[in-house]
Amino acid sequence: MAPPHGDKSAKVKEEAAAAVSSVDNRPISTILFIVAMQTEALPLVKKFQLTEDLNSVFPKGVPWVRFYGVDGVGTVSASLVTYASVQALQPDLIINAGTAGGFGAKGASIGDVFISSEVAFHDRRIPIPVFDIYGVGSRKALATPNLLKELNLKVGKLSTGDSLDMSPMDEASIIANDATIKDMEGAAVAYVADLLKVPAIFLKAVTDIVDGDKPTPEEFLENLAAVTAALDRTATQVVDYISGKCLLEL
Numbered sequence: 141m142a143p144p145h146g147d148k149s150a151k152v153k154e155e156a157a158a159a160v161s162s163v164d165n166r167p168i169s170t171i172l173f174i175v176a177m178q179t180e181a182l183p184l185v186k187k188f189q190l191t192e193d194l195n196s197v198f199p200k201g202v203p204w205v206r207f208y209g210v211d212g213v214g215t216v217s218a219s220l221v222t223y224a225s226v227q228a229l230q231p232d233l234i235i236n237a238g239t240a241g242g243f244g245a246k247g248a249s250i251g252d253v254f255i256s257s258e259v260a261f262h263d264r265r266i267p268i269p270v271f272d273i274y275g276v277g278s279r280k281a282l283a284t285p286n287l288l289k290e291l292n293l294k295v296g297k298l299s300t301g302d303s304l305d306m307s308p309m310d311e312a313s314i315i316a317n318d319a320t321i322k323d324m325e326g327a328a329v330a331y332v333a334d335l336l337k338v339p340a341i342f343l344k345a346v347t348d349i350v351d352g353d354k355p356t357p358e359e360f361l362e363n364l365a366a367v368t369a370a371l372d373r374t375a376t377q378v379v380d381y382i383s384g385k386c387l388l389e390l
């Protein structure tokens with residue numbers, strides 16, 4: 141059984157602090173992008189002139205590096221691919237880039253690109269003391285005050301669940317999480333990043349307004365191409381900004 145988040149012994153905490161400080165002062169050289177959908181990934185693949193790794197570092201048969209086939213949407217896929225990628229590549233930083241629904245009432249508009257300060261789950265309801273907190277799985281992203289100032293990005297909390305729609309119970313949890321945006325991967329990536337002690341940031345572009353008038357699937361599909369282009373532009377600026385810097389400078 142996994143121990144509840146936050147229940148760390150002093151020794152584990154010390155080791156974690158030591159691990160972080162040793163990487164904080166050297167330039168970031170490997171960045172791992174976790175992207176759920178093919179449409180979201182392709183602009184980045186093009187922009188950074190990435191080629192498909194034909195001798196994949198992943199187990200045979202999984203669709204993760206293939207640019208054709210099935211998208212890996214949702215928490216199960218996100219956590220597996222994050223785990224496998226970190227094991228294979230030992231990145232200095234993870235960037236989870238993707239689309240999200242935004243809450244108009246909290247200041248989100250279509251095409252906005254957010255950096256999430258904090259991520260949590262909204263569909264893991266375990267109303268038993270301590271396990272309730274484990275279920276919500278709230279985690280802080282790497283603080284990037286200089287990057288935020290430089291790129292003038294919006295900041296908000298991100299809430300993650302395995303459905304595109306929003307049930308009334310999910311809505312209550314999203315409000316409790318104080319979230320401005322909602323997706324299907326962020327908190328799962330954060331969980332694995334936390335387990336493996338790799339800092340993570342979350343870049344999320346708004347495809348649909350969850351508290352607006354339009355049905356989410358239609359609005360999502362209508363805006364997907366333009367919004368992933370905006371995400372691509374911001375991801376490029378982020379990578380340009382990161383280039384040559386160390387974690388403490390972000």
Ligand code: FMC
Pocket residue numbers: 176177213214238239240241242303304305322323324325347348350356360
């Ligand atoms: N609710 C949940 N997820 C999304 C969303 C919304 N309103 N808009 N866009 C997304 C993201 C999810 O993270 C998925 O990867 C994909 O887009 C939708 O299947």
